[in-house]
Amino acid sequence: MKRILLVDGDPAALRLLQQELAVLREACDLSFVAGAAEALALLEQSTYDVVLTDIHLGGMGGLELLAEVKRRYPQVVRLAYSGCAHQDLVVRGLAVAHQVLPKPLSAELVWGTVSRACALRDQLGSAALLTLVSGLHRLPSLPSVYEELVTVARDDSSTIDQAARIIVKDAGLAAHLLHIVNSVFFNLRRTVVSPAHAVALLGLETVSALVLSASVHQTLQTAESDRATVASLQRHGLAVAQSARQFVSMEEVGRLALDQAFTAGLLHDLGRLVLETQMPAECRAVRQLMEGERLTDVEAERVVLHATHAQVGGYVLALWGLGAAVVEAVVFHHEPRSAHRREFSVLTAVHVADGCAQAERSGMESGKVDHEYLAEIGFADRFAQWKAAV
Numbered sequence: 001m002k003r004i005l006l007v008d009g010d011p012a013a014l015r016l017l018q019q020e021l022a023v024l025r026e027a028c029d030l031s032f033v034a035g036a037a038e039a040l041a042l043l044e045q046s047t048y049d050v051v052l053t054d055i056h057l058g059g060m061g062g063l064e065l066l067a068e069v070k071r072r073y074p075q076v077v078r079l080a081y082s083g084c085a086h087q088d089l090v091v092r093g094l095a096v097a098h099q100v101l102p103k104p105l106s107a108e109l110v111w112g113t114v115s116r117a118c119a120l121r122d123q124l125g126s127a128a129l130l131t132l133v134s135g136l137h138r139l140p141s142l143p144s145v146y147e148e149l150v151t152v153a154r155d156d157s158s159t160i161d162q163a164a165r166i167i168v169k170d171a172g173l174a175a176h177l178l179h180i181v182n183s184v185f186f187n188l189r190r191t192v193v194s195p196a197h198a199v200a201l202l203g204l205e206t207v208s209a210l211v212l213s214a215s216v217h218q219t220l221q222t223a224e225s226d227r228a229t230v231a232s233l234q235r236h237g238l239a240v241a242q243s244a245r246q247f248v249s250m251e252e253v254g255r256l257a258l259d260q261a262f263t264a265g266l267l268h269d270l271g272r273l274v275l276e277t278q279m280p281a282e283c284r285a286v287r288q289l290m291e292g293e294r295l296t297d298v299e300a301e302r303v304v305l306h307a308t309h310a311q312v313g314g315y316v317l318a319l320w321g322l323g324a325a326v327v328e329a330v331v332f333h334h335e336p337r338s339a340h341r342r343e344f345s346v347l348t349a350v351h352v353a354d355g356c357a358q359a360e361r362s363g364m365e366s367g368k369v370d371h372e373y374l375a376e377i378g379f380a381d382r383f384a385q386w387k388a389a390v
């Protein structure tokens with residue numbers, strides 16, 4: 001049973017919240033307190049899975065409370081909620097909270113968010129995964145060029161030339177980017193000749209994601225023998241990114257989800273790239289097991305490595321601070337039902353795009369698409385249209 005600690009400084013709001021969430025008493029153990037000091041005292045006495053706090057608390061504010069929880073109890077899922085969804089506040093909130101929820105809180109919203117956040121924490125915090133990643137020589141760090149591009153993207157007054165200047169500082173990376181943009185995937189009618197041209201045509205978000213992917217693939221390919229594997233994983237990532245974004249645009253779920261689907265698609269097999277380049281012998285054993293025992297890739301990985309490439313990829317992306325939607329899509333791209341999300345999401349798009357890409361390679365009808373999952377979220381009838389659009 002999940003243990004949730006709720007913090008709200010307004011006594012009337014706290015009472016309302018107790019009434020609204022009473023239906024969850026069967027599924028989780030709820031404690032309600034009126035301030036940060038009481039919350040910290042309770043956390044010292046017993047273990048909680050989730051702390052959910054109003055951002056606007058008297059005394060120590062909600063974000064300060066979550067920062068303290070992050071420092072003292074890093075395994076606890078931290079959620080905040082706010083009546084005013086001011087952009088600055090949400091961005092500040094996301095530095096310490098896993099998610100910021102809008103007011104008023106409904107039992108459905110709280111339960112959905114808590115289940116998903118705990119599923120992700122359980123995947124990324126498993127002892128087997130931590131043993132696996134601590135055995136790797138090195139984890140790729142977030143490329144500084146990507147961080148610089150994200151800073152430029154957030155500034156409304158920045159120009160295309162500013163972004164282009166950041167990219168051309170690394171000539172090899174700029175060449176790699178142009179190579180990808182001019183590949184068949186983008187189907188552009190004219191040749192893209194410069195990073196500035198690429199940004200003007202594709203938008204800064206898409207180019208930033210491509211730069212991130214190109215840089216990580218370049219960094220991880222240290223041995224000549226890795227060249228073919230790295231190139232094939234990069235091609236596969238591009239194909240999945242394009243299709244995932246296409247599916248999101250067909251479902252019209254917003255501009256942000258388009259960029260998230262593209263980024264998650266590009267990097268969904270980042271864990272495989274990490275494992276193939278750093279644990280080649282174990283990866284050969286995984287392939288042998290898949291062939292010998294007719295296991296899927298994640299099943300064979302669990303036998304050999306005790307964790308999966310999806311977990312490794314999600315772990316790295318979470319370390320880099322990429323948003324929950326992207327991390328969730330990567331962690332659950334082979335097992336979408338485990339994410340506890342019951343609507344169309346970036347995860348759905350990446351899962352189906354990956355299945356379609358595998359189907360194309362293997363000549364199967366729909367690869368490893370989980371049709372029961374699509375039926376559960378009410379999108380089974382959309383599969384044929386998505387597949388036709390690939």
Ligand SMILES: [Fe+2]
Pocket residue numbers: 268269309310333334
């Ligand atoms: Fe995968």
Ligand SMILES: [Fe+2]
Pocket residue numbers: 236268269354
């Ligand atoms: Fe894949």
